[in-house]
Amino acid sequence: MTGSGTAPTARSPRTGGSGHDVAYRRMTVEQRRAQLLAAALGLFAHRAPEDVSLDDVAHAAEVSRPLVYRYFPGGKQQLYEATLRSAADELEQCFAEPQTGPLTRRLSRALDRYLDLVDQHDAGFTALLQGGSVCETSRTDAIVDEVRRAAAEQILLHMEVPEPGPRLRMMVRTWITAVEAASLIWLDETASSPRDRQPSAGELRDWLVDHFLALLTATAARDPQTARVTSAALALENADGPVGALARRVIPLMGDAAHLLDDEPRGSGPGTGG
Template identity: 50%
Template sequence: MTTGVRRRMGVEERRQQLIGVALELFSQRSPDDVSIDEIAAAAGISRPLVYHYFPGKLSLYEAALKRAADDLAGRFVEPQEGPLGARLLRVMRRFFDFVDEHGPGFAALMRGGPAVGSTATNALIDSVRQAAYEQILSHLGITEPPARLELVVRSWISLAESTALIWLDGRRIPRGELEAQLVRDFAALAAVSAAYDEEMGALVRVMLRDEPADGPFADLVGRLIALAS
């Protein structure tokens, strides 16, 4: 008869385990409501051992947030193939997958969690927004965006964040409808700017050129025309 012996984890392996456990707990409840004792119990170690790897819950929260931020930024990466509307829709589906998986933690981060206001936390949030911004520009084929385009893209990213937070509070609108609405919102923001700026007008014409008749951009155009008639 053999007796199972628990393998001792190395320092970095244990740190990564604790980050994963903390992220899972923070995804289920607000980080404010999760104690070090709970994290230790879920990891199968003692409370003092948690403090051996992290000086406190704030540092562990920031480490978990870094992992989540890297994950979220990666969800905006999309092959530059096919119509822009379809690409953005796939990005929004992955974005809401993340929101679904990490609801309480996502809400706590955006509304105010234990690490909000710290330099490290603000930098992580900004890094995700910047990654999303750069990805959208790459899909538009633009490296040096004009001021109006930068305003449109950054406003849209903020809109996606606030929409996700509102949706988490009751989920009263079907998720798929919101994903499609946000894609159309991007087109609408760009169209409003294009109506008063020729440079944006040229960009919107390119956006619509390869859009299929059943795509989200074309659908929006058709509905707006129907409303005006």
């Protein structure tokens, strides 16, 4: 009845499919979809996808279960894939960085954003990227792989290599895989005390930058294209930056191997037999 003189407000309570009262707020289609995805991502951040129900999402978003179905008629699988796509977009943006300054500085800033996102979503990051969920499909695998490829393309863009050869591309993709694996291990080994993670995010970032430099120089020793890219990148680095710090730590360690440079390795000279 509308003759009572009171009109429904924008937050009139309604009963959802799960039996609890929810507060309804008028939103545009885009706003409502974003709200549902944010609620789902928040749940996936602390629980495996198979442990999250549509009722859980409806309750977290303060909407009715039928409303969730209206936006995701395919049910939880469609919602999971959409949430994964949303998280993937965030991860891809982590490596978008202005192309100015030393390469290691750019990598450090990108890793800061990446590790911050990983830390925020914690178990959700593991569930979304590690795989093994019953919600996993070929489509979700493709979304995760797209994140890795997009991150690699961003790194190659920073290195100003429009047409990378197979060795350089493999090196960059290997590093991206290592970043993801290190993040998962970091979360797993510190799950009991996430507020006191060891190593710290800053220490992990610096180690990953060192890892990138090690892979880069090792590849440069065998690949002319990578050698040219490495030379150009190192020319922009500062003595007090990550490259200089790594060199000061590594060179003394290599002192014990100096004798390997004195003579030509046995059996490697011309005319030697097998």
